[in-house]
Amino acid sequence: MAIVLGPNRYGKAETRLVRVTRDGDTHGLADLNVSVALSGELSATHLSGDNAGVLPTDTMKNTVYAFAREHGVASPEEFALLLGRHFVQTQPQITHARIGIESFGWERIGPHSFRRAGDFVRTAVVDVSSSGSQVVSGLRDLVVMNTTDSEFHGFPRDRYTTLPETTDRILATSVTASWRHSAGVADVEAVKDALVHAFVTTHSYSLQQTLYAMGKRVITDFPGIAEIRLALPNKHHYLVDLSRFDLENPGEVFMAGDRPYGLIEGTVTRDDAPPALVEWYL
Missing domain, CATH: 3.10.270.10 (Urate Oxidase;)
Structure with missing residues (x-):
């Protein structure tokens, strides 16, 4: 009987991100829950413990925060596309990135004051591959x-x-x-x-x-x-x-x-x- 490794992926789940956009006295707010999952040529880490192709999940978390600072959060979909393309383009062993985002609404009650709002949670799932x-x-x-x-x-x-x-x-x-x-x-x-x-x-x-x-x-x-x-x-x-x-x-x-x-x-x-x-x- 042959035993083989089946489909697999790994990533960093539920990175909580709050991005404040400061435009003078008027601020904007994005409140996200970001999950990253990567797949590709990862058999070595499963079969022999060789981690040469395993980008740390801590790096994924740091990338979320760095991208929020560098690029802002125009929309959950756009932010997810930026992240997904980054991981596929910079990691040769990764052929597929799935970015899932939950977005929580806030209602403005002043130039820099907010209260939780919305009658639903917004979601986005973006898949990026070659x-x-x-x-x-x-x-x-x-x-x-x-x-x-x-x-x-x-x-x-x-x-x-x-x-x-x-x-x-x-x-x-x-x-x-x-x-x-x-x-x-x-x-x-x-x-x-x-x-x-x-x-x-x-x-x-x-x-x-x-x-x-x-x-x-x-x-x-x-x-x-x-x-x-x-x-x-x-x-x-x-x-x-x-x-x-x-x-x-x-x-x-x-x-x-x-x-x-x-x-x-x-x-x-x-x-x-x-x-x-x-x-x-x-």
Whole structure:
């Protein structure tokens, strides 16, 4: 039996970076969580402990901070591209760099004063190799709810099915979305608004239907987006039985469920989209 080394990578995960841009009395602020992963000809370190090709992960962390000083942070995607190209171009043993960034929002409350803001966390994953680059933008933790215009019925039943059918329910979810760019980089706030608009205006017969409507809206509105992937956990709300207290409950009092929960995932793709450079995930 032959034993071989399979795909592998290594890097520095979750380097916390806060970059202040000082423009006189008015300051700008970028708050990032940066992860670097490199792959290439790294078999020697795995098989024999030869570290000649292993750039220290501490160096990756230092590069993040140095690049923030030298280049600033125009956007998470641009910063990630700078880092990825640097590692591939300066390390001959590295053929692929993946840079993942979480970006946390701050709202200005004065020339140099801020408070945490935003109803979601912005994300970016950039892949750089000798054959090109791929930019995936996204968001997570966008919590939305419709208190009506949601149904769920007509599903198969077996001996273990106890869920009643409904023509009026609360539909709530925490949106995680990632979209692959084929041209340019779409504004994240604008994509978020398109997702929210589709959620609000879709009379839902299933969360799957809502997912497709949200993805279709983004693909329609943004020609530079090749595909979008969504993960929508169903944040269940259960009508509370108040009959024991001689009270009616006409769809007004609910218990918010924690777990388990349904998880709906799907991809909506432009049929003429160029293929992905590498596989990517939410």
